[in-house]
Amino acid sequence: MQARFKEWYTSRHEYAKEWKKRTGGKVMGYFCTYVPEEILYAAGVLPVRIMGSHEPQDVTEPHIFGMFCPFCRDCLAQGLKGRFDYLDGVMIAQSCLHIRQTYASWQMHIPVDYSYYLCAPHHVQSPRAAPFLAGELKEFTKSLEGWLGKKLTDEDLDRGIRTMNRNRSLLRRLYELRRGETPPIGGLDAMYVVASSQTTDKGEHSRALEDMIKALEGGKPGKPPGNRLMLIGSEDDDTEFVKMVESAGATIVIDDHCTGSRYFWEDVHADGDRLGAIAQRYVDRVPCPSKDWPARKRLDRILELAKDYKVEGALVIQQKFCDPHELDIPAIKKALEENGIPSLFLEFDVTVPVGQFKVRVEAFLEMIRQEDLF
Numbered sequence: 001m002q003a004r005f006k007e008w009y010t011s012r013h014e015y016a017k018e019w020k021k022r023t024g025g026k027v028m029g030y031f032c033t034y035v036p037e038e039i040l041y042a043a044g045v046l047p048v049r050i051m052g053s054h055e056p057q058d059v060t061e062p063h064i065f066g067m068f069c070p071f072c073r074d075c076l077a078q079g080l081k082g083r084f085d086y087l088d089g090v091m092i093a094q095s096c097l098h099i100r101q102t103y104a105s106w107q108m109h110i111p112v113d114y115s116y117y118l119c120a121p122h123h124v125q126s127p128r129a130a131p132f133l134a135g136e137l138k139e140f141t142k143s144l145e146g147w148l149g150k151k152l153t154d155e156d157l158d159r160g161i162r163t164m165n166r167n168r169s170l171l172r173r174l175y176e177l178r179r180g181e182t183p184p185i186g187g188l189d190a191m192y193v194v195a196s197s198q199t200t201d202k203g204e205h206s207r208a209l210e211d212m213i214k215a216l217e218g219g220k221p222g223k224p225p226g227n228r229l230m231l232i233g234s235e236d237d238d239t240e241f242v243k244m245v246e247s248a249g250a251t252i253v254i255d256d257h258c259t260g261s262r263y264f265w266e267d268v269h270a271d272g273d274r275l276g277a278i279a280q281r282y283v284d285r286v287p288c289p290s291k292d293w294p295a296r297k298r299l300d301r302i303l304e305l306a307k308d309y310k311v312e313g314a315l316v317i318q319q320k321f322c323d324p325h326e327l328d329i330p331a332i333k334k335a336l337e338e339n340g341i342p343s344l345f346l347e348f349d350v351t352v353p354v355g356q357f358k359v360r361v362e363a364f365l366e367m368i369r370q371e372d373l374f
């Protein structure tokens, strides 16, 4: 049953092409999980998150500065190589400067019918953030309506909100299962489920996810998980890395990154003002570090999850040159250490083979296991 999510993730381009053929609908590629997918689903557009392919590449150098994060460069490389040639539109919600540069280069060099820059506020802790974002969502909705040649009704927006909230609540239910002593699903399969939810039609994804959860809830408990770990950091859909960690006698039972729990932890609480409610959700969501200041709201949540999921250690990963995460990491490591949770920092780059991390992860696990002896 888990195989379907892996298939959706690994064949995401083929899926989107087939979806277009089947429905006649348009596909919007998006950067960053601050893009309000509710509005795209309301419009009948399939949102597909633009992610990298984890292969070394040599096509972005003329377009994007070499000291931008490897995730941004990998994403742009996929566009330049024509892997997203089925997209009808592309959009971003402002997060970090690196991914904005990817969007800007994409707009310049990869033709699409429609592109949109959504100005999402940085200072989400300001009381002005939600009304500001609501105004921007209104402008975006108008622009989308102009492109599609149809008006979005309240019923459309309600449907978009329901579609997203249903998927989110199922993902949370799946993560709840990972909290138990013997989680019936490991970190690798959970990563496939979340990553595929960012590229697959949510209705279809939710139906499959509900069936899988029912089977897991009614099935046998999973294997003993070995060392329970948390994965914290930048965007991460590096399945080879997770596979390696879990083959070393550990299980990733929880995470804090945007291809994981940060993507789906909060719902939209819709009332009469739909766009206002959507804006409030994106302002209140677990923040990306590019927006998490002056207070670091993320720290308390990381500690709460670490305790709740009984983690014995944390892998703190950072895409090389990622400034927002780099600024957060000292505070995260300190908070974890003060709470007795050892952590291992790893810098990710698509050119670093997973074998180099293996030695360090095994040494970290060894350290955790020795601590257990005392």
Ligand code: SF4
Pocket: 069, 071, 072, 096, 097, 098, 099, 234, 235, 290, 319, 321, 322, 323, 324, 325
């Ligand atoms: S990994 Fe860091 S630099 Fe790269 S897109 Fe994400 S926040 Fe920006």
